[in-house]
Structures are given as structure tokens and as C-alpha cells.
Amino acid sequence: MTPNVRAFSEALMSSVEVVTHGVDATTQLGQHLGALLRGGDVLCLSGDLGAGKTALARGLALGWGALEPVSSPTFVFVHEHRRRADAQRLYHVDCYRLQSEADAATIGLEDMLTGEDVVLLEWPEQVESLLPADRLWISIETLDDNTRRFTAEAVGKRHLALLTDLQTQVK
Ligand SMILES: Nc1ncnc2c1ncn2[C@@H]1O[C@H](COP(=O)(O)OP(=O)(O)OP(=O)(O)O)[C@@H](O)[C@H]1O
Numbered sequence: 377m378t379p380n381v382r383a384f385s386e387a388l389m390s391s392v393e394v395v396t397h398g399v400d401a402t403t404q405l406g407q408h409l410g411a412l413l414r415g416g417d418v419l420c421l422s423g424d425l426g427a428g429k430t431a432l433a434r435g436l437a438l439g440w441g442a443l444e445p446v447s448s449p450t451f452v453f454v455h456e457h458r459r460r461a462d463a464q465r466l467y468h469v470d471c472y473r474l475q476s477e478a479d480a481a482t483i484g485l486e487d488m489l490t491g492e493d494v495v496l497l498e499w500p501e502q503v504e505s506l507l508p509a510d511r512l513w514i515s516i517e518t519l520d521d522n523t524r525r526f527t528a529e530a531v532g533k534r535h536l537a538l539l540t541d542l543q544t545q546v547k
């Protein structure tokens with residue numbers, strides 16, 4: 377493939393949209409994507425209260441192979457998950473109540489974001505300046521009580537590859 381053609385096809389692949397009906401379908405979507413995650417991946421889960429960030433995270437962790445189920449990170453900022461396959465960790469972080477970068481430092485967020493583990497962030501807007509350039513940004517919109525639209529946008533090469541893998545899964 378010539379560089380120009382590659383650039384064009386990457387542009388085509390840079391966004392994927394999926395609509396789910398019901399929380400179980402969202403968990404399934406998360407599971408598909410979760411199974412594709414590699415160390416160093418950073419997923420930003422963006423959406424209003426009750427949009428389905430935690431529901432998607434639950435599926436992502438399941439697909440990744442987490443030993444413990446995801447719970448809503450209400451009082452704890454970070455949940456650290458392990459899996460049987462290897463020593464990789466999956467961090468599920470709720471940034472809702474982080475007021476500043478100093479707050480983010482107290483939970484070691486920068487180390488998580490630059491390490492070799494997987495990071496799922498709820499309310500990523502709160503820590504925008506700390507986010508790596510290469511990331512997957514998933515916007516969740518509430519269409520009605522039961523229906524959500526997920527728009528995944530990849531920034532950077534590694535997450536573009538992840539999104540391309542996902543496209544072949546959800547076809
Ligand atoms: N298609 C759907 N996908 C996901 N959740 C859905 C869907 N339809 C209905 N729901 C409901 O929406 C709610 C989503 O809650 P969830 O805790 O995942 O939201 P959240 O974005 O994490 O909110 P918060 O900002 O409070 O952390 C659940 O009650 C779930 O049952």
C-alpha cells in the first residue's frame with residue numbers, strides 16, 4: 377500500500393459508531409473490545425451521568441479477563457484489576473471528583489497513563505492535560521431510556537489499529 381492510500385484508509389477507520397439497546401448489549405460490546413486490548417491502551421469513556429460508562433467498563437474488563445467484576449467507582453478513585461493470563465493490570469479510574477492535576481498525582485494517574493497496563497477512564501475531561509496523545513475516545517450518548525450510541529474515535533497509530541480490529545468484530 378502506498379503511504380497515501382494508507383493515510384486515506386486510516387482516515388476511514390478512525391471512527392466507529394455502535395448503537396446498543398439495553399445494558400447487556402453494551403456489556404457485550406465492551407467484551408468484544410476488551411478482548412482486543414493490549415498493555416499501554418488508554419480508553420476514555422465520555423458521557424453524562426448514567427450514560428453507560430461503567431456498564432461499558434464492566435464489559436471491557438470481562439473481555440480483558442479480569443478476575444473481579446467491575447463495580448461503580450463511587451468512593452474509590454481507582455480499581456485495579458488482575459487477570460490469570462499474565463501480570464498485566466487494568467485500571468478503572470473515575471476522574472469525576474478529581475479537582476486538579478495535583479489530585480491526579482495523588483492517585484498515581486500519570487504513572488498509570490505512561491505504563492504498560494490498560495487504563496479505562498470515566499470523566500476523562502477532568503484530566504485532559506494528562507492524557508497521552510495516542511488514545512481511544514469513546515463518546516456515549518443517551519438516545520432513550522434503553523438506547524445508547526457509542527462513538528469510538530482513535531487518535532494515534534496504536535489505537536487506530538485497535539479500532540480497526542473492533543470494526544472486524546462488530547461487522
Ligand atoms: N443501552 C444501554 N447501555 C448501557 N446502559 C444502559 C443502556 N440502556 C439502559 N442503561 C442503563 O443506564 C445506566 C448506565 O449506568 P452507568 O453506571 O453505566 O452510567 P455511568 O455513565 O457510569 O454514570 P456515572 O457518570 O454516574 O458514573 C444503567 O442503569 C443501565 O441499566
Ligand SMILES: [Mg+2]
Pocket residue numbers: 429430431448449498
Ligand atoms: Mg460510572
